[in-house]
Amino acid sequence: MNTLRNSSSNTRKRLMATVASVTIAGTIAFGAYATGTMPVLADAVHVQSAQVPGFADLVERVSPAVVSVKVKAKVQPTADNGFNDGFDNLPDNPQLRRFFKEFRGFGDQGGQFGMRPFSHRDHGNGQPRPIAQGSGFFISEDGYLVTNNHVVSEGSDFSVVTNDGKELDAKLIGTDPRTDLAVLKVDGGGNKFTYVDFADDSKVRIGDWVVAVGNPFGLGGTVTAGIVSARGRDIGAGPYDDFIQIDAPVNRGNSGGPTFNLNGQVVGINTAIFSPSGGSVGIAFDIPASTAKQVVQDLMKNGSVQRGWLGVEIQPVTSDIAESLGLKSDKGALVSSAQDGGPGKKAGIVAGDVITQVDGKDVASPKELARMIGAFAPGKSVDVTVWRNGKNETVKVDLGTLPASDKQASNDDNNKQSAPTAKADTLADLGLTVTKAEKGKGLVVTDVDPDSAAADRGVQPGDVITSINSNEVNTTDDVSKAMTDAAKAGRKAVLMQITRDDSNRFVALPVGKG
Template sequence: MNRLLKHLSMVVISTFMMVSMLSHAASLPDFTELVDEASPAVVNISTEQTITTKTANQNGQQFGPNSEELNEFFKHFFGQQPFGQQAPQQGQRSSLGSGFIISHDGYVLTNNHVIDGADVIHVRLSDRREYLAELVGTDPRTDLALLKIDAEDLPIVKMGDSDKLKPGQWVLAIGSPFGFDYTVTAGIVSATGRNLPSDSYVPFIQTDVAINPGNSGGPLFNLDGEVIGINSQIYTRSGGFMGVSFAIPSKVAMSVADQLKNEGKVSRAWLGVLIQDVSNDLAESFGLDRSNGALISRVLPDSPAEKAGLKPGDIIMMFNGENIEHSGELPYVVGQLKAGDKVDAKVYRDGKEQTINVSLDERPSDPKVLAQSQQDQNRLGMIVGEVPADMAKEFDIEGGVVIEQIIGGTAARNGLQQGDVITMLNGKRVEGVSDFTATAKDIPNGRSVPMRVIRQGYPMFIPFKIIE
């Protein structure tokens, strides 16, 4: 009887385990149909680039552009290169990536870094047809490029709405990692709206899909077979996949592709502020219930923000109807608008909210460079801004400017650091950025002048000398 009971128990347990395994297997998605339908519109992209390498003489000295006069001397009088030097060598550099077809007449979307600097771009389809591609346009800020091949009636991908994507959803990538064409990898969405330091205009989709070199520019699909992202970056310490991948949302990609196709370039609006996150301590110091919004640390001169009356210390809570929870969200929201757009900015100032109307301008080629050049004219090798209200309150500072970035050797040589507050220069009190810039213009070269600096609450004078 006991043996029978044991046998029945084993049968029940085995049956339960089999049902559980079958149930688990049934809950996993089957990607075969998706891959069959989507693969024909995924392409392999390879490039060729001619590079010129410098050569060295027998002592290992490099001969490059700086030795042009010496080269001309030897060639003119002796008809040869300098002793021990060979002519610069030309070679071919190739790169490999992925892409996908977005129109029946041959428009292909990929990453900018896949084709950057290429002399020749090859696009190969799944049926092994190969075409030379024309570069329609690029947008390095979002790392996107639009290509055109001379073909008709091509298969295309279905584009999806990346705004509907949620963490935990299944996604699938098709690409050419390490040159292995049409490799399929799958995973889930780990997070959305990721802001990376190098890409302030892209709210990346983070996934755990295995992405490696060669996957760049390839599509990321949802379970409906729609492209909801373009695989672009990985986080790695080894050069290979480590479980963290980033894709450009399809909404961003198609907006860029449309502008490149119709106008040949991408235009973005510009606000003209430097911003930072609102920490818990900052939120408390400003009187906010919680940490949210984008804190303005500096308003750039002659910018839309300055014209609208925005000030350092303002916290942007909402922009053009979009809530701003983190500072990294603001550049993306602004970047989706166009020059001339008039929008409302809800800001928190002096303990209460108010709405300020802003008329946006065309984004300069590089606002950071503009800001740097305006401040760099003072020859001090630093970018300065107004002292944030919380810092002024904490260290009891009146006026002054805070060093936001060390950009040259002069400031570094004199021992200045990011975060130092300058309250006096060459015997004159510094009330703000305009005072600092005006005073700095009169500093003579090669002679030390006194500078009063507050570092972490401790004031001190240092001798400051400009050597050019």
Template sequence: MPSFKSCSAVLAALLMLSQVLVARAELPDFTELVEQASPAVVNISTRQKVAQPGVVINGQMPDLEGLPPMFREFFERGMPQMPKGQGGRQREAQSLGSGFIISADGYVLTNNHVVADADEIMVRLSDRSELQAKLVGTDPRTDVALLKVEGKNLPTLKLGKSDELKVGEWVLAIGSPFGFDHSVTAGIVSAKGRSLPNENYVPFIQTDVAINPGNSGGPLFNLDGEVVGINSQIYTRSGGFMGVSFAIPIDVALSVADQLKASGKVSRGWLGVVIQEVNKDLAESFGLDKPAGALVAQVLDKGPAQQGGLLVGDVILTANGQPIVVSGDLPHLVGTLKPGSKVVLDLMRDGERKTVSLEVGSLPDEGNQLLADEASGVERNSNRLGVSVVDLTAEQKQAADLAGGVLIKDVQQGPGALIGLRPGDVITHLNNQPVLSAKQFAEVAKALPAKRSVSMRVLRQGRASFITFKLAE
């Protein structure tokens, strides 16, 4: 008869086995998805002629083409250079990326940076056949490019809705990392609506799917086999994948593709404001219950916001009824609106809730730049903040489109230095009050409350932002 110990061991083993089987049953099986989707995922290669500086030995330019690249570069660096326009060579640069077919007649989506400045674009299908692609159009702001190849009854992918994605949901990528065609990697959605530097108009999908050079432009799938994004970039300190990758939502990409197909260019909504995040101290200084919304740090001259009555210091809380939780939510939302349409903004101004309706403008190709030159005038010092300021000249006010403001000439030890003020900064508001002169600045600074968050609007190199600080006494 088996002992109690042996029975316990058998039961424990059975329990462990059942847990393993349950865990395996809960993991997704991607095999069917990959089989169905792979034929519509393509490899994209480009060729581009790049000017190569010539080198001179004894008045002649040697032939270095037969040398390996590392030796050729070594010799080129060490030799005298041929004067520009006198016999310099051209070499052919190549790049690899991914893409996917969205229509049976040959429209292909990829990243702008995959095909930028290419002289020739080739699309290779899963059956190894190659087709030359025509560039329909690109949109650098969203990093989306639309290509067209000649073909009929080409395999296509199912397109999903990225706004229905949930954080924690399984996703899968197919692409050509390092040129290895149709490599498959999987992970989960880490976050949604991410704003990245210089990418204000894309609410990126963050995932932990392994993405490497060559994956760019490839599709990101949900478990239903629908494309929910275009893999675009990674965050890395090593140059390789570190567990943080970003995809362009397919809803954004398709909107861009439709406009590129129709007109070859993309227009998007624009308010003409510079905004910043609302932190805890700013929320307190503007009378908000919690940190939320987009703080208007700058209203551009003759832009839609100025014409619609928005003011510096307004905190935009909702747009067309949709809450602005973080400041990046505003450009994401406004960018999807058609120029000429109306947007209703719910905002906080001077401690009171207000509603403003204005007409959305069209985002210009180049942003307005505000200039700040050195100012002259009588120097005044505020000992409470430890900064010396002077009035702006009429020319400087006109160049920066300012009604007032003071220029910081010097920063001594004190609160000003602690919050990062620098000589050359222009202060336009202090404690929610416009600063029109150095004299007024000194008066407002003298009356600042102690031990309470105080806001200050600072213009640095043409860009405005609010900062907060507390005075000990």
């Protein structure tokens, strides 16, 4: 009996404990709900992996050296509408006038790249002062900075805006249109500027990371990144084309801005973009640091750049031309004419020579020859090796000073070859019909077979054939003899010198039927 009582008592105790336990748990749960705390959840996703390096440290160091360049245009008489369009004589066509206002030349030079016409401001005299903006960067602590020539070429007053927003007046020190470079100077009032240095761009490799900093569309302090995508680009901008191509977003207003390597050195200066649409498609072209460094030094010292001058007109050596002259490769620069009074002609260089070396350094192309000669100071004496009559000869040339503007061939109608009156003869093997020139020197082309090699190479009626393989030709017999001599020498082509509008050029034509 006692056992049953004890068992019943123990059961009640266990039930009481269970009820108490449930009551406590319920109180705790209710308390958690009442106090607003959330139940403990699993950890958020976090992946431990190698982090891709960024450019923040680089940008932080170089940004103070990069500035926005503001250019105030020269004031011109204004139209009645208050805008300086300069096209009062245009037809009364609103669309035509709007087109010329937008592309009047101040800003985007050539329509590919440049500073953007930013705004107009009235300076109290009722005449607006158009303001354009480009980019630049300090190269010395005392305030010298570099930008593009096309940024400043139309300006009269200049200022720069630093990374911290200060606007400072700047003075134009010098420009070099041939390389599209300019140097400005800012007076810092004794303050020292953060500046950057040029890299050794010979060590720049295709695929290297680069960072461009500048002022696109007036948005100062903009940073974009990409890679070097090509070197040695010739985009037809001038005689010293040797651009670094970068694959990075560069836009109007980036002109004159620097492109940095990961060491914070300037590998190139933004000067052009490939832009079918007018905006960035990710292909930009930079003036190499090696070119900029030398030009900038000259501008800082003299305010201008003086280059050596050979005084010859040159053209590329094609494989056909190399074959006609007996050259082993198509390297070098073919002299189409030596200018009267020029250093080259004085030294004995003549049309038909192929310049293969300068001071013992090989010449690969006309562009390279122009850069090599331009790198010498006027008055420098150089050894020029030419291929002439099947062998190399070396002449010593005292270089002159490159003229401020290139001499242009005259296109005056009075200087053109008069219409021939003599009987025409046919050179069937060349696909040409010719007649004697009026003055007895050379043969005038009167007709070109459209299916001939001569037509393929651009020979036109009116051209004057003056020589073949450096031998003067005044009759069709002279041409036939030159062709026969070339065939006996085992050559597959002859080199024909032609004159057109007072300019000379060479064309290689096959010895066989044209």
